[in-house]
Amino acid sequence: VNSQLQVELLKKAAAAKGITVKEATVSTVNDIQQAARSLAGDVQAVYVPTDNVLASAIPTLISVTEEAKLPVICAEGGMVRAGGLATLGVDYYKLGFQTGVMAADILSGKSKPADMAIQAQKEFKPTINLKEAAKIGLKVPEDLLKGAEVIK
Structure with a gap:
């Protein structure tokens, strides 16, 4: 359901x-x-949502997309580190940290869960895999690399 959304x-x-x-x-x-x-042969790029099935088998997907010279845009950084091309997606560490801050507020009595607003990640940092870019013959513009986590 999450992937479909x-x-x-x-x-x-x-x-x-x-x-x-x-x-x-x-x-x-x-x-x-x-x-x-x-x-x-039918698309110009592949997008991979945060999906456990796909996340566990990114190398299988990449073995096909590299051969077809297709960029794989991922919904989170771990998939890029495993072989995808790039993301401006969710950072599970940041989400965990944010959740920890919320939990600390609850445990300290500062907030009650029923009164807390639903929160989402606020800051995003691109992750770009230059090794994958080279394998599919893609040149990444320098301005996209500024401020990004770059995998070489």
Whole structure:
């Protein structure tokens, strides 16, 4: 359900930019290679939402996308470190820290859970994998690297 919500948000944002989204779904790690092959040659990039099935098998996806010279844009940095191209996505460390601050406020009596607003990550830092960019023949502009976590 979480992945589907992310794809729906992507479709909305893409439509606003005149970009068409083609979906390929997977239920298990065994589906990844076939889904990636169905996209290769038919798309210009692949987006991977925060999905445990995909996160656990990024190298399988990358083995197909590298061959097709497709950039893989991920929803979080761990997937980029595992072989994806880039993200401006969720940082689980920052979310955990933010959750810890909220928990400390509850435990100290400063706040009550029922009175606390729902919070989301506020600051995002790009993560860019230059090794992957080189493998697919992509030159990353220098201005995109400023302030980014760069994987060499």
